[in-house]
Amino acid sequence: MNKRGAYFFVIDALIAASVIFISLIIIFTSHRMVPESSPSLRMIEDYMDFLTTTKVNQFQGGYVTSLNITGSDNTLLEQLVEFYYYNTSSNDTSQIMWNFTREISKGVVPDQRGLIVYINDSINNRYSLIYNRSVSPMEKSSLVLSSKRVIFKKITNETNTIIYGPVILNVKVWV
């Protein structure tokens, strides 16, 4: 009987040690998950930097190239604002902006993340959706990151030169 009691205590001790060990593993594993937002934050800022530094003539996407953009010295962001200006002044360029943004986001913002792009022209009271790629509803996401940039574009047409803007580009990314 004493022998059986000893077994019992040994097994009991092992079970107790396992419980403690598993608890510690769970705790330390959860610690590693804390900085989850950091790569996403860096990613959205990198995306913004990509838009503000890459020129249209440096971008090799099929759709962008097919547009034969005359002011190819524009950055991608400036070009988007120029499309937006034309959309608000004379031509409907909403489909062009959608396709343009989809292509310049491809590979830069991972496909498994949702992406939404707005332009806010508060001077003229316009707030427009430019592009939306929803993997899952943004409202249900536990992590939504947003980045805003102020942007303007010098536009020269046949009669004069104007500065369009400043407007706000608002980009949101979520998992």
Added chain:
Amino acid sequence: MNMIKDKRGVVFTIIAIVLAVFFTLIFSARVEKPLDYKTEILETRISVLSDYMNTFFDYAEGTASIAGYSALRGIIINISNSGEYNPDFETQFAYCVKTGNLTSANICPNMTNSSLTHFLDQLRNIAEDELNINSNYTINHVSVNQTTDAFSVEVILNLSVKVNDAYANISDTRVLVSSISINGLLDPMYLLNGAYNQTIKAYELEGNWTYVDLQQLYNTHAYRRYGEGVSFINRIKGDLTPGDSYGIESFVNYTHPDVNYNESYSMIDYLFWQNITDCSSTNPVIAINDNASFPAKGSQYFQLNDWHRLEFSILNYTVYPCP
């Protein structure tokens, strides 16, 4: 006795579970954060502020050009209204770009919502509302000059910007140079001295001038660069003495019904409108006998002084004796 021993085992198990829960709570309650856990967020925010500051200067440079063009138009409108040249051009232009007024008492025409202050205030307010960035700026100095091209003037802007939020405080002062094309502006000399108005339109040429260029210049009422001509700024100030490095010139439409013809005059604008004959034995006034290109108006012909004739390689002409 055996029952007691069995229960003791259960007690140990319960103690182990309690300890596990205790440690879990202890560790969970103070989730360790690295000392630099905020660094990346701060870096990102400072990067946003830095980008905004660069955007502010870029925007100031762009809008200085727009405000400058509007100010030039405003000053020319003022010349038209007053009937006088503007010898205080540099001072009034700078004030007009900055504030939208010519002087503290007079408004600058055509400057509604076009002054540099208006544009920069717009950007500052949007940044405050949308990006939670506070920014203040000081326009230290505005000046105008012409140092690169006869068909553009430069606005030189000395600007200080301070940007701050809860994390950072950045300030910088830069000198910005914005170029303003004078194409499309009314020529003040025609406005006050001429019989009709004319807008400035550049005729670009690389190489030597030819007779064909002269026809183009005359027929399109265009202007050419001419180092012995009168610059645009001096046309505003009324200093019409020829000889500016950045001088320009055009040719008067002698067939215009309001133009008084004089056979001693060269059709060079700054000579014709000032009634300068500029006639000498070495530089006489000549008439071009080419009815196809320069139709005669009765007995009136297109005329140039001889130095200009040589420049355009004109061979078919008549020399008028100097009066």
